[in-house]
Amino acid sequence: MIINGIKIENTFAEAFPMKAVRLIITAETKYWVLKAVESMTGFATSVIACGCEGGIEKEMKATLTPDGRPGASVLLFAMDSKSLAKQVLRRVGQCVLTTPTTACFSGLESNEKISLGQSLRYFGDGFQISKKIGNKRFWRIPVMDGEFVIEEKTSIVPAIGGGNILILGSSRENVLKASEIAVKEMNKVENIILPFPGGIVRSGSKVGSKYKNLIASINDVYCPTLKGLTKTNLNKEIESVLEIVIDGIYQEDIIKAIKKGIISVCRKSNKGILAISAGNYGGKLGKYHFHLRKIMT
Amino acid sequence: MSYLILRLKKKLIFRLNLSAIVPDKIKNKQNNLKNINIFYGNEEKKLSDFFSFQGKLNKGIVFKGNLSKCDYIGDSMKEGEIIVNGNVGEYLGNKMENGKIIINGSSGNFTACSLKGGDILIKKNVGDYLGSPNQEEKIGMSGGRVFVQGHAGNRLAFKMRAGVIFVKGDVKNYIASQMIAGTIIINGKIGSNLGLLMKRGTIILKKKCILPSCFQYSGKNNYLFLKIYQFYLEKLNSEFKNIFPTNYVTKFVGDISCAGKGEVLILN
Numbered sequence A: 001m002i003i004n005g006i007k008i009e010n011t012f013a014e015a016f017p018m019k020a021v022r023l024i025i026t027a028e029t030k031y032w033v034l035k036a037v038e039s040m041t042g043f044a045t046s047v048i049a050c051g052c053e054g055g056i057e058k059e060m061k062a063t064l065t066p067d068g069r070p071g072a073s074v075l076l077f078a079m080d081s082k083s084l085a086k087q088v089l090r091r092v093g094q095c096v097l098t099t100p101t102t103a104c105f106s107g108l109e110s111n112e113k114i115s116l117g118q119s120l121r122y123f124g125d126g127f128q129i130s131k132k133i134g135n136k137r138f139w140r141i142p143v144m145d146g147e148f149v150i151e152e153k154t155s156i157v158p159a160i161g162g163g164n165i166l167i168l169g170s171s172r173e174n175v176l177k178a179s180e181i182a183v184k185e186m187n188k189v190e191n192i193i194l195p196f197p198g199g200i201v202r203s204g205s206k207v208g209s210k211y212k213n214l215i216a217s218i219n220d221v222y223c224p225t226l227k228g229l230t231k232t233n234l235n236k237e238i239e240s241v242l243e244i245v246i247d248g249i250y251q252e253d254i255i256k257a258i259k260k261g262i263i264s265v266c267r268k269s270n271k272g273i274l275a276i277s278a279g280n281y282g283g284k285l286g287k288y289h290f291h292l293r294k295i296m297t
Numbered sequence B: 001m002s003y004l005i006l007r008l009k010k011k012l013i014f015r016l017n018l019s020a021i022v023p024d025k026i027k028n029k030q031n032n033l034k035n036i037n038i039f040y041g042n043e044e045k046k047l048s049d050f051f052s053f054q055g056k057l058n059k060g061i062v063f064k065g066n067l068s069k070c071d072y073i074g075d076s077m078k079e080g081e082i083i084v085n086g087n088v089g090e091y092l093g094n095k096m097e098n099g100k101i102i103i104n105g106s107s108g109n110f111t112a113c114s115l116k117g118g119d120i121l122i123k124k125n126v127g128d129y130l131g132s133p134n135q136e137e138k139i140g141m142s143g144g145r146v147f148v149q150g151h152a153g154n155r156l157a158f159k160m161r162a163g164v165i166f167v168k169g170d171v172k173n174y175i176a177s178q179m180i181a182g183t184i185i186i187n188g189k190i191g192s193n194l195g196l197l198m199k200r201g202t203i204i205l206k207k208k209c210i211l212p213s214c215f216q217y218s219g220k221n222n223y224l225f226l227k228i229y230q231f232y233l234e235k236l237n238s239e240f241k242n243i244f245p246t247n248y249v250t251k252f253v254g255d256i257s258c259a260g261k262g263e264v265l266i267l268n
Helices: A030-040 A081-096 A117-124 A172-186 A251-268 A292-296 B030-035 B225-236
Strands: A006-008 A012-026 A053-060 A071-078 A103-106 A113-115 A129-133 A136-143 A146-151 A153-155 A157-169 A205-207 A216-218 A240-248 A273-277 A288-291 B003-008 B037-040 B043-046 B051-055 B060-064 B081-085 B100-103 B119-122 B142-148 B162-167 B183-186 B202-205 B216-222 B248-254 B262-266
Touching (some): A012 A030, A012 A053, A012 A153, A071 A081, A081 A117, A136 B225, A157 A172, A157 A251, A172 A240, A172 A251, A251 A273, A251 A288, A288 A292
Parallel strands (some): A006 A273, B003 B060, B100 B119, B119 B142, B142 B162
Antiparallel strands (some): A012 A157, A053 A071, A113 A153, A129 A136, B248 B262
């Protein structure tokens, strides 16, 4: 399959079941919302060593948030509920609670609940106040700029992590430009995040390593400088590869994001781009397979 | 017809106990409504001695007539609706758990006594002890929502534990005595001795007033939860639109004589 001169490889992305949480963070101004959410999702690129994968799903207008102030929704992903619950508390406690004027709300409903304000309320040292509004309980924790309002619990939902596309091109400059355009389009899809910095990962990994203690190492078959040394997947012309990883709540939205990414590269930035591929483990590890050609037909 | 209509057909001299006439209690007795026993004073009588019947119980019950001597309407109600086109007596919504009661008139003392859930709307005034405990209970209202579009009497929210009470008009004395938790919103003027022995809970006053000395000034600040509360109330009833025009309010805490952490928020 070739779209605008770019080969769509006959392959698939292999993704895994994960757990996800959505939180809505609000603040007095958009500036402080972004400070809080960027801090919260800053060190959250991969579960390999960050504890979770996180990103800003979308910014929210004041009219759409629970308290009528500017906000943003954030998605956090982890391999299991226990790890996710721990990361949520740490990140909200250290990054959201600390940011001026913020408040924190649950952005999803499900039967699997985890503690949010229920744990963080103790920071109020006995001065915290509980308020039940409707069927939700909120905690008001006194802080130096007034009160920090946080919902008592949030919900965990099943999710998918590790959907991806690989953009292969003749120069680093072209591949980077194409990837940036792809990320911009993919970020418009709801229920997904692109957890790596700027949405792009330059150091895509494989499972395992020659070193016993390492669980992941460089995906050498896609490293252009190792063409002579490894069983490379790259032809002579390919000099750069970048990966875009997608975590999402629903398969359909990951598919939508992959499609948007590929279309945007093929139509808006195909200069020097030779192929679009995807990373997998032979289909034996991950439950979810996103076949590129099937998505594009 | 969605409602069972009960029309009071005689003038009452003694008080009539209607605790048995609640949608979830009579839904399986619709074929034998006339013979349901109710107490008139201290005598047991039949429902048909006092009411004529029309319609079928699907959504709820509509009472017509002057029910100001009818007590325990909506007692322990679990589902459905009760609408009263007139005044009602005492203990309206006593221990109610769910459902909705609308009174197109005034209600007597002990309204929403030990209320646990559901909604009560009173379009005129309400008597004393709104949201207070029943005689054998240790705590008062522990859930639900009560909206009074007129005035309220003394001892509103005595030992209140949870839920929300809104009064559009004025309230008399001894509001929120021994209040444990919950939220009270008062649009109008208040009487004396607010919040005596209040432990926790929130009283929101729209008008400036003088508080007892057991409440200490705690500054002015932005209270975001008021906005969240406003959005919630607006969804219930459009009358609450913009009920809190600002969340920058004055706070008092008390009752300090019992180390209480109750708060009084004054909007003006």
